Amino acid sequence: MTRIAVLIAFASLLFLARPAAALAAPPETRVPFALLIDANSGAVLFAKNADAPMAPASTTKILTAEIVFRALAAGRLKLDDTAPISPRAAREGDAESGGSSMFAQANSRVSIEDLLRGLLITSGNDAAIALAEDVAGSQEAFVAMMNRRARELGMTHSHFANAWGDGSPGQRVTARDMARLAAYVIQTYPQYYRYCGETAFTWNNIPQHNRNPLLAMNIGADGVKTGHLAKSGFGLVGSAVQNGRRLILVINGAHSEAERASEARRLLEWGFGAGGG
Known part of the structure; x- marks a missing residue:
């Protein structure tokens, strides 16, 4: 079995694992979609509508x-x-179009590294289109x-309509699929995940x-x-490590940035404390 096949199989195992037993009761969460997994053991610590379709917004990136x-x-x-x-990247990815932008200028050239930073740190739609x-x-x-890659990674309930995550019809994911994707990226590409x-x-x-509120929480x-659409609320795919133990969290549908931050923090703190041990 190739290394890639082993990693995909491992990522799949994470999400087929039964919920961890004998955990303290998790806190109630106000967000409609949530999944918290222990990436080390494969345990699902908390799940709420983890297999229901939801809009990914900029977590598409x-x-x-x-x-x-x-x-x-x-x-390659x-x-x-x-x-x-391209003019299309600059036009559709410009802040005036209503989305996030790294402010790349039409007909210029930008390094792949800077485009990745623009994609993952500032959530630039222009960076996504250019890449x-x-x-x-x-x-x-x-x-x-x-869509081919999503199927290869086992994201069987997801479909993508563009590279940046607007509200196009048919653009849908599940919390479980996004956690699977995050786990694979973290494990396979540590040299690039750092961005x-x-x-x-x-x-x-x-x-x-960076709009990820977890990065400032110690x-x-x-x-x-992160991701946000007016019709679907505020979402986040996040990961944190304490004492060598990695948790991956997906939430979506928060009513505000503040609620997204507070709900994400509560679930992660529970996972590292009463939820896991």
């Missing part, structure tokens, strides 16, 4: 990043390669690649901060990605 990470690991891309910023076009030749070809834990990024003389968080 974790899969976009995985495809780029895979190309880097295979030598290099971090210092540059990708063109998709560079890797696959077009946005449409990249979306087909995303998810960087707290700030400046591009075009505009400083921007609870061992090191990634992964």
